[in-house]
Amino acid sequence: MIKPPVVAIYGASDSGKTELVVNLVKDFVEEGLKICTVKHSPGEFSLDVEGKDTWRHREAGSRLTVLATEVETAFLVPEKMKLEEIGEIVDGFGDYDLVIAEGYKGAEVPKIAVGEIEPRCCTLRVYDGDFDALKEEIRELLEVKEIEAKLPGLDCGRCGYDSCNGLSLAIYNGEKDLSHCEVREQRTVNLEVNGERVPLENFPASFVEGGLKGMLGALKGVDEEIDRISLEIWDDS
Ligand code: SF4
Known part of the structure; x- marks a missing residue:
């Protein structure tokens, strides 16, 4: 399951995080990327106002309240969410190329540290003011994700890499090519559920393939030579 790549910009307050996020958004949008931003605000701040209609909906037990006006739509979820979870959800709002988050120093996503702060896990770079080098690093992240989307996503280690x-x-980096993934080379079945690819080991893949081809072989009007099978199942129950 490959979601839009998420990169978080973290640092102490007044370190220039927002300025950096704004400049990255402007540049990437100008280059044609579709960007989503997430801002983490520490503390128990709420956009909802006590006594207002949305607040009353929530108090009544609504698990998701949507405030829709003539100019914007706000989704209010009454719980704290991890950045990784937000990254999964925003995928349903549009086809974003990149999610840039401000804050989230503890999140397990690629991160950029800004200003005087102890670098945390997953930090790609401590920002030294070289904006072009930072953009290059993020572009590299996007390209690696694009390659990853072509691999089975099993993280089985058979190629000699952990994932x-x-x-x-x-x-x-030009050291290997896609043929080094033997799983991908042998795979003839691509299974998707609700639009998300499901990683399949060789055994279940050949089980699905063999079962379908066997069934089709017994049906009238089906070509003996099968190049490709497409099957879609809807569950409305
Ligand atoms: S062999 Fe393929 S599926 Fe397994 S970890 Fe390597 S790239 Fe991923």
């Missing part, structure tokens, strides 16, 4: 991301990086 598909490891091989993606090696391919990006």
Whole structure:
């Protein structure tokens, strides 16, 4: 399941995080990327106002309240969410190329540290004012994700890397190519559920393929030579 890549910009307050996020958004939008931003605000701040209609909906037990006006639509979820969870959800709002988050120093996503702060896990770079180098690093992240989307997502280690991301990086660096993923080479079945690819090991893949081809072989009017099978199942129950 490949969602839009998420990168978080973190640092102490007044370190210039917002300025950096704004400049990145402007540049990437100008280059044609579709960007989503997330701002983390510490403390128990709420957009909802006690006594207002949306507040009353929530108090009544609504798990998601949507405030829709003539100019914007706000989705109010009455719980704290991890950045990784937000990254999954925003995918349903549009086809974003990149999610840029401000804050979230503890999130397990690629991060950029700004100003005087102890670098945390997953920090790609401590920002030193070289804006072009930072953009290049983020572009590299996008390209590696694009390669990763072509791999099965099993993280089985058969290619010699711990994860598909490891091989993606090696391919990006020109050290390997897609043929180094033997799972991908042998795979003939692509299974998607609700639009999301489901990683399949060789055994279930050949089980699905063999079962379908066997069934089709017994049906009248089906070509003996099968190049491609497409099957869609809707569950309205
Ligand atoms: S062999 Fe393929 S599926 Fe397994 S970790 Fe490597 S790239 Fe991913």
